Amino acid sequence: MDSQQLSLGGNIWKSAAVDEGMAERMSLAYNLSPALAHLLCVRKIAFNEVNNFINPKLQNLMPDxxxxxxxxxxxxxxxxxxxxxxxxxxxxxxxxxxxxxxxxxxxxxxxxxxxxxxxxxxxxxxxxxxxxxxxxxxxxxxxxxxxxxxxxxxxxxxxxxxxxxxxxxxxxxxxxxxxxxxxxxxxxxxxxxxxxxxxxxxxxxxxxxxxxxxxxxxxxxxxxxxxxxxxxxxxxxxxxxxxxxxxxxxxxxxxxxxxxxxxxxxxxxxxxxxxxxxxxxxxxxxxxxxxxxxxxxxxxxxxxxxxxxxxxxxxxxxxxxxxxxxxxxxxKFNALNAERKDIENYVLLKAIEQVEGQTQEYPIAFAYGEDWHQGVIGIVAGKLKERYNVPAFVMSVEPDEVKGSARSIEGVDLGALIISAKEKGVITGGGGHIMAAGF
The missing domain is CATH 3.90.1640.30 (inorganic pyrophosphatase (n-terminal core))
Structure with missing residues (x-):
């Protein structure tokens, strides 16, 4: 495949389908460039929401x-x-x-x-x-x-x-x-x-x-x-x-x-x-x-x-x-952030070695470690998600429990999954929203 068709991350570029008629209507009605109108259509911005997207105001968007x-x-x-x-x-x-x-x-x-x-x-x-x-x-x-x-x-x-x-x-x-x-x-x-x-x-x-x-x-x-x-x-x-x-x-x-x-x-x-x-x-x-x-x-x-x-x-x-x-x-925040980066890099390297060193049974990135700092597993999950474009689960194994963090991709509702797992007794606790969760 021509390398020019790949992104810097090695992914294949795919052009999103655009309603050309809607893009033209937006461009004319709101005095937008064709490129901006196309982008709004790709982002699925409704015709009557264009003003609120381009020029959002609290007085227009905050209800009682x-x-x-x-x-x-x-x-x-x-x-x-x-x-x-x-x-x-x-x-x-x-x-x-x-x-x-x-x-x-x-x-x-x-x-x-x-x-x-x-x-x-x-x-x-x-x-x-x-x-x-x-x-x-x-x-x-x-x-x-x-x-x-x-x-x-x-x-x-x-x-x-x-x-x-x-x-x-x-x-x-x-x-x-x-x-x-x-x-x-x-x-x-x-x-x-x-x-x-x-x-x-x-x-x-x-x-x-x-x-x-x-x-x-x-x-x-x-x-x-x-x-x-x-x-x-x-x-x-x-x-x-x-x-x-x-x-x-x-x-x-x-x-x-x-x-x-x-x-x-x-x-x-x-x-x-x-x-x-x-x-x-x-x-x-x-x-x-x-x-x-x-x-x-x-x-x-x-x-x-x-x-x-x-x-x-x-x-x-x-x-x-x-x-x-x-x-x-x-x-002090600067110093702590530098420390966080060092810890994060160590855990990320171990997680990548684990994910790529064994067959993943499901289309997810799943990694865990006994010496992994709880404070960085969420960041590492996010980076695994970006690297492999699949939901990522990273866990820190403690003596009496396992604490985990997860990051998702479009179409996988982590918040709902965590609630379902908790209701079924699979996990002892947790919560989150569509794209991120802890358990």
């Missing part, structure tokens, strides 16, 4: 937050807590989406006079809510708990906590099961009982769902007259965090997500967030940040904290208000 189930009751309960000065606790996650979504909540609450208690689990503790977190909250006297980027399928832990009198609100975006935890509220666009009036809401990462919640909460506080005696926070200033978490969680940049990122990049360029400003400086980003910088420069550095460092550092930097401390943290 109350369209999501439990949003109104959650906003009303948290507004009551803010107005009464109740203690509020937050459980987040250790990846970029977890750090940014936790930070947007923390920054908002501090702006309205609440200093929330935050628990970010270590990878050793495991993903999601834990009895340890609720013990900490109970000791601190915090009975209203918000979990973000986790909690939808944490039935046992949340039900035990609810039985002890905790009021729990889950804000999440991971795949849901038919049943939900028996708690105060579960906000998740992937709830099976959502009516999907706005299908693109299901694409949101946790930080995007969290921002919708803050819009609802902010509106409720304003309607209650809270801001007559308190300064109102500028929600738009949180969009830099929303953009960062959205890009780094590798969700489709369609619908509301696209508006989040476009507007968030504008806010990030203003460098109002001291932590992000310090991280951009440490990473030697001198131009206005773009999506590449979010996904391949800032994201890996924040992720490195949860992978090989201290999981709480990510949200600590993103909430930092002291420039000296922020720069020290940013420099």
């Amino acid at each position: 937050p109350y369209v999501l189930k439990d949003m109104q009751k959650a906003a009303e309960r948290v507004a009551q807590a803010v107005e009464n000065g109740e203690k509020i606790a937050i459980i987040g996650d250790y990846d970029v989406d977890g750090a940014t979504s936790t930070s947007e909540l923390v920054r908002f609450f501090k702006a309205v006079g609440i200093n929330p208690q935050v628990h970010i689990p270590s990878r050793e503790e495991g993903y999601g809510p834990s009895d340890l977190a609720f013990c900490e909250f109970e000791a601190a006297g915090a009975k209203l708990v918000i979990t973000i980027d986790c909690g939808t399928t944490a039935f046992d832990v949340l039900n035990r906590a609810a039985a002890k009198g905790f009021e729990i609100i889950v804000i999440d975006h991971h795949e849901a099961e038919a049943k939900l935890p028996d708690i105060y509220a579960v906000i998740n666009p992937k709830r099976l009982d959502e009516d999907n009036q706005y299908p693109y809401l299901a694409y949101m990462s946790a930080v995007g769902v969290g921002f919708m919640f803050l819009v609802a909460l902010n509106r409720k506080l304003r309607n209650d007259g809270f801001y007559s005696n308190h300064p109102a926070p500028e929600l738009k200033n949180l969009l830099d965090l929303v953009a960062l978490g959205t890009v780094c969680d590798v969700v489709p940049l369609l619908g509301l997500n696209r508006a989040y990122v476009r507007q968030g990049l504008k806010i990030m360029a203003q460098q109002n967030n001291i932590g992000l400003k310090s991280l951009l400086k440490a990473a030697q980003v001198e131009s206005a940040p773009n999506a590449y910088h979010l996904g391949f420069v800032l994201g890996p550095r924040i992720n490195a904290c949860g992978r090989v460092g201290d999981a709480v550092l990510g949200s600590r930097l993103l909430c930092c208000e002291n420039e000296t401390e922020a720069q020290m943290l940013a420099d």
Whole structure:
């Protein structure tokens, strides 16, 4: 075969079929070049969605937050807590989406006079809510708990906590099961009982769902007259965090997500967030940040904290208000990221040797090792997926359990597979979404 027909990765180029008539209509109706119109058709952008794709605006793409189930009751309960000065606790996650979504909540609450208690689990503790977190909250006297980027399928832990009198609100975006935890509220666009009036809401990462919640909460506080005696926070200033978490969680940049990122990049360029400003400086980003910088420069550095460092550092930097401390943290992120790269390269090499050294029974890349760092197996799974163009599963074998991470290709819903495996008792726990999962 002519080498010019192959991509740099050795794959065969195949031209996507294009509706020439539709491309011409788009080009004429929206004054687009033929090449851009063809590209929009290839990406399956509907004719009436072209403006929202090319020029996405929050005012056009964000519906009333109350369209999501439990949003109104959650906003009303948290507004009551803010107005009464109740203690509020937050459980987040250790990846970029977890750090940014936790930070947007923390920054908002501090702006309205609440200093929330935050628990970010270590990878050793495991993903999601834990009895340890609720013990900490109970000791601190915090009975209203918000979990973000986790909690939808944490039935046992949340039900035990609810039985002890905790009021729990889950804000999440991971795949849901038919049943939900028996708690105060579960906000998740992937709830099976959502009516999907706005299908693109299901694409949101946790930080995007969290921002919708803050819009609802902010509106409720304003309607209650809270801001007559308190300064109102500028929600738009949180969009830099929303953009960062959205890009780094590798969700489709369609619908509301696209508006989040476009507007968030504008806010990030203003460098109002001291932590992000310090991280951009440490990473030697001198131009206005773009999506590449979010996904391949800032994201890996924040992720490195949860992978090989201290999981709480990510949200600590993103909430930092002291420039000296922020720069020290940013420099530490650089060092942790370098360490993460060394560990990742070692595990990737071993995984490739394993995959290519034995026959794979199924069309997947399957690798495991006893000395593989849990913090990098997700990255390695992603690289195996890219290398072989098949779903990839990478596992770290521990003395008492096996922890795994998986990355998928189009057409294979990992989130649904993990839920099915958990329901059948094949695995003890796990969760995720279409393209990525942990178990």
